[in-house]
Amino acid sequence: MKSITTASFALILFGVGAASADHASRVLVLGGGAVPSGTKTYTTGIRATIDGDSFCGGSLISPTHVLTTTACIGYTKPANWVSVGTHYLNGTHDGEQIKVVSAQNHTGFNSTSGSYDVALLRLERPSKFMPVKLPAADDSDVIPGMxxxxxxxxxxxxxxxxxxxxxxxxxxxxxxxxxxxxxxxxxxxxxxxxxxxxxxxxxxxxxxxxxxxxxxxxxxxxxxxxxxxxxxxxxxxxxxxxxxxxxxxxxxxxx
Incomplete structure (x- = not known):
């Protein structure tokens, strides 16, 4: 598996600015159930205020970077905060709430086709939670039927x-x-x-x-x-x- 530094990832793949896709954005988990508290702590809620409802999700990919999609960085609400490691939609009683200092779209993002619908958030301070792993570069981690x-x-x-x-x-x-x-x-x-x-x-x-x-x-x-x-x-x-x-x-x- 090849690896990258998040700094290089941001520098080469992303450009500053927010844009929205024309497709219908998705906003729920339907037909599932609650995960055990304290698991999937790399999952981040994106918020306009420190204790408000998370209006989007994201993934902690380094102590100071969250990966999300373009609709989440200002299309409907400002991405001012992330809540990392929390089990709950809102509040500050678990996990950690960290201010977002910058948000960048992928440089290849196309609002018409939805291609490269990816954005990167940079955090004000490092998170204490373990980031999720990124996939291999050889297409071996995404297999039809898995x-x-x-x-x-x-x-x-x-x-x-x-x-x-x-x-x-x-x-x-x-x-x-x-x-x-x-x-x-x-x-x-x-x-x-x-x-x-x-x-x-x-x-x-x-x-x-x-x-x-x-x-x-x-x-x-x-x-x-x-x-x-x-x-x-x-x-x-x-x-x-x-x-x-x-x-x-x-x-x-x-x-």
């Missing part, structure tokens, strides 16, 4: 639901882009995943991680996707589209 886990605080029912107070998770299957292209127009910067009917991302989950789990604990978890977009009409349809973390050009940055 099981993955989506986590977030989005809606747990649709259309008349509310956001989850506790962090939720739901198992999804990764689909090939060829199969997914029967439903959506997508490219190699995207990955498609879904569960049965009623298992999906939706309102509130945007930017949150799609995880490949490699062991019973969280220390070897890999973030392979970020909740990006899906059907404009419904949550809970069989498949949604995620920004493919593998596709960000990390293999060009060296060891």
């Amino acid at each position: 099981r993955s886990n989506l986590v977030g605080w989005g809606y747990t029912s649709y259309p008349n639901g509310t956001k989850a107070y506790e962090l939720q998770g739901v198992g999804l299957e990764v689909w090939s882009n060829t199969d997914c292209a029967r439903i959506y127009s997508l490219d190699d910067t995207m990955v498609c995943a879904g569960g049965g009917v009623g298992k999906d991302s939706c309102n509130g989950d945007t930017g949150g991680p799609l995880i490949k789990e490699r062991g019973p604990g969280d220390e070897d978890d890999i973030v392979v996707g970020l909740v990006s977009w899906g059907s404009r009409m419904w949550c809970g349809v069989p498949r949604s589209v995620f920004a493919c973390v593998e596709s960000l050009g990390m293999d060009q940055l060296g060891h």
Whole structure:
């Protein structure tokens, strides 16, 4: 597995500024259940205020950097704070709340196609929590048919639901882009995943991680996707589209 420094990742792949995708952003975990408290602590809530509701999700990829999607950095609310290691949608009674000092879109982001729907947040101080691992650069960590886990605080029912107070998770299957292209127009910067009917991302989950789990604990978890977009009409349809973390050009940055 090739590795990169987060500083190089930010410098080469991202440009300053926020923009929004034209696709329907996803904002919930539908059809799942609460994860055990104290697990998936690399999952971050993105907030406008220190103790307010998280309106997007993200992934801690270094002590001072959070990976999310472009809709989460000013499209609807300002990304002023992240809450790292918390089990809850809001408040300051667990985890740590850290101020965001800068937000950058991927330089290749296309608001029409949704390509490279990735943004990077830089934090005011280092987090004490362990970052999630980034995927290998050789496409070996995203395999059609593999099981993955989506986590977030989005809606747990649709259309008349509310956001989850506790962090939720739901198992999804990764689909090939060829199969997914029967439903959506997508490219190699995207990955498609879904569960049965009623298992999906939706309102509130945007930017949150799609995880490949490699062991019973969280220390070897890999973030392979970020909740990006899906059907404009419904949550809970069989498949949604995620920004493919593998596709960000990390293999060009060296060891």
